[in-house]
Amino acid sequence: MTSVVTAGGISVTIRGAVVDESETVLERLVSDGVPGALTSGNAKLWGPDAAPLAARRLGWLDLPETSRSLAARLAEPVREARDAGLDRVVVAGSGGSVLASDAMYRTAGMERSESTELIVLDTSDPHEVAGVLAGDLHRTLVVLVGESIEADALRRVFGQAFLETGLGRDELVRRFVVVAEEGSELERVALDAGHNLVTAEGTVDDRFGALGARGLVAAAFAGVDVDALLDEASRFAGVLRQPYDNPALALGAALGSSALGTRDKLVIADHGSGLDGLDGWVEQLVAGATGKHGRGLLPVVVEGVNAPGFELAGDLRRVILGRRPDEPGPGREAGVSVAGPLGAQFPLWEYAVAVAARVIGVDPFDEPDVAESRASTAALLRSEENTAPTVVHRPPELVSDAVEVHAGSDALRGARTLTEALEAIVEDVRDGGYLAVVAYLDRVGDAAAAELRPLLAARGAMVRRHPAPVTFGWGPRSLHTVGQYHKGGPANGVFMQVTGAVSDDVPVPGRPYSLGELQLAQAFGDLRVVRSLGRPAVRLHLRDRAEGLAQLGQALGSTPGSALG
Incomplete structure (x- = not known):
């Protein structure tokens, strides 16, 4: 079964079981008058407790x-x-x-x-x-x-x-x-x-x-x-009040019904949309607006429809960002496909995620858990050495040439090699959970770190009966984007943090710390909060960034010639 909703330059295509799941939610949204109430700025849509903040946050x-x-x-x-x-x-x-x-x-x-x-x-x-x-x-x-x-x-x-x-x-x-x-x-x-x-x-x-x-x-x-x-954006915004033929309402119903059911993870793949960078913006919106109070949707951005992890079954809902809903080729079986120009995509997703948050029962504008990592970072920067001595001076559980593994627990299960340690981390994800990789590195000079996501996803498919989704983010960007979900969403994540040695630091004028010290405080501050919430977390420290990334690639079986090979 396929449902296509097209208006204002946007097409949202919903296929398979998602159609039946979302129809009930869509009918309830229409009967509750949500389209008109939202476009009129009704701050009570997310409940009385959320209304005061929502009243100050609907200008978008x-x-x-x-x-x-x-x-x-x-x-x-x-x-x-x-x-x-x-x-x-x-x-x-x-x-x-x-x-x-x-x-x-x-x-x-x-x-x-x-x-x-x-x-x-x-x-x-x-x-x-x-x-x-x-x-x-x-x-x-x-x-x-x-x-x-x-x-x-x-x-x-x-x-x-x-x-x-x-x-x-x-x-x-x-x-x-x-x-x-x-x-x-x-x-x-x-x-x-x-x-x-x-x-x-x-x-x-x-x-x-x-x-x-x-x-x-x-x-x-x-x-x-x-x-x-x-x-x-204006051409599309005109359809948002409509109870029917409203792509944003249909998308919101599909997202909300997924979170209410068993498919609370959105695997997002771009398939020729031409909208470079949209997937990263969607990721931060979905995770930050819905991930709180133990609920939410986890966005899992993958490299394409053929990437490891896109075809995983279980608790995943696939979302394609494409040129048109009927585009042939891989990924057509995705539950949801979205096509349209960039200017219209912004109000589409904002509206849809606000609707999904209502369905899930959370306030899309609240960030109750983001401040914890900021406070932890500030505390570390105020400490006498501008670092976290209890973290810095703890010896690693495993050292493999340029890579140190700081597990902080028995998560490595006696692993003696880097490959065994990485497999232990992947196996530590419980069914229904996810592995989040956050690299506090240079997005340009250490760009190869992004290959850890598909390599870990592929390794998970080899060593687990039910492979878990793997996400990747850069720190400290992740603190302000998906960090809310990491702390406030379902407590089923395992975290792998990657830090690297600093060869040439940059002082911060007027502050008692350098950029390198700030970065380390942000990494340790976030690690401290995640562990305090009972989430398993491992830090990999690269004594030499290039050599360490190459070692990680080799340990995960990267092919010669790849960025991590």
């Missing part, structure tokens, strides 16, 4: 229209930056809006009207930051988004770097564009320094803010046609 519903004035206001600053030769844009921040900017830029590709560069820095890795600092700072403009500890550190680091290039004060203040809410500390910093300030919407949070100032400003300075994105 209006962004396709209200952001028109923002696009107009940005036109002159963007032109001035280009006239000044500032065509290398670094967006420094964290969370969903940064990933939205990245998806906009990468998807625009050759359609951009200007030859510009957008570099995403939502990291504290000193190697990655140093690589960006080594580029042409005379062409560089920094867009600061949000008040994360990484953004603060990067503001200080780039300010010092600009000074060292000989920039005067007047030129220095023009090198920063700050996106901040009115009344925030970041706004005060920007006003004191004289930076170009763009006010972020106070009724939109970072997770749902793709089409607001937090997502659009960096994209606009990088040459993305913001008006075209808003046109796509």
Whole structure:
């Protein structure tokens, strides 16, 4: 059985058993008047306890229209930056809006009207930051988004770097564009320094803010046609009130019914959509909005429809991001397929996830568990040595050349080799659970680390009767994206954290720590919280990053010539 809902440039195709499962939920949503209530901004949709926060977080519903004035206001600053030769844009921040900017830029590709560069820095890795600092700072403009500890550190680091290039004060203040809410500390910093300030919407949070100032400003300075994105979003937003022929409502019903049933993990694969980076933005939205109070949907982003883990049965719901619902080839058996332009995808998924959260019974705007890792990081940075001595000085359970394995428990089950240790970690995932890999490394220089996901998924298929899904994320990005699910979702995850030696650290001006120390505090802080919740967690430390990654690849059976081979 197949159901296709097409409207406003978006097609959502639902196949097989998902049709029957979601129809009942869809009928209940319609009878409850959810489409009209949501588009009217009814904050009571998620229950009385959630209403006060929801009332302050529903501004994303209006962004396709209200952001028109923002696009107009940005036109002159963007032109001035280009006239000044500032065509290398670094967006420094964290969370969903940064990933939205990245998806906009990468998807625009050759359609951009200007030859510009957008570099995403939502990291504290000193190697990655140093690589960006080594580029042409005379062409560089920094867009600061949000008040994360990484953004603060990067503001200080780039300010010092600009000074060292000989920039005067007047030129220095023009090198920063700050996106901040009115009344925030970041706004005060920007006003004191004289930076170009763009006010972020106070009724939109970072997770749902793709089409607001937090997502659009960096994209606009990088040459993305913001008006075209808003046109796509507006065409689709007109159908959201409809009880029928509403792709977002159908998708929300499918997601919600999956979480209520046994398929609470979404395996997401791109199959020729052309929307580069959308999967990462969807991942943070689904995980952060639904993963709390022991419930939620775990997004599992895989490399394609032929990747290890896509075909797993059991508790998985497959989601394809494709060009059109009837596209032939692998993956057509997926439970849900979604097609349409990027601008429309943002309101589609925001609406669908908000609906799914209602079905699941959680507040999509609350982040009750995110603050724990931030507080743990802050505590470590306040400690006398800016580290966590009880973690740092504990000897590893296993050392294999460039790789140390810190299990913190008997999770290794007497493993004597790196391969045995990795297999023990995979086997430790209970049925219905998942393995989450988080790499606190350089996304550019250590890009090969991403191959750990398919290699571990393939290894799991070999050593387990019921293979478990494997997710991969970069730290500290994961703290602001899927971190809420890791702590607040179902307590069935096993965590593998990967850290690496720092060869060239970067000091943070005005702070008693370096980027390397900040990164380590974030990694250890998150590890401490995960373990305190009773989740099994293992840390692999690479004494030499390149050699350590190669060793991990060999231990997992990577083929010669691969990035980890």
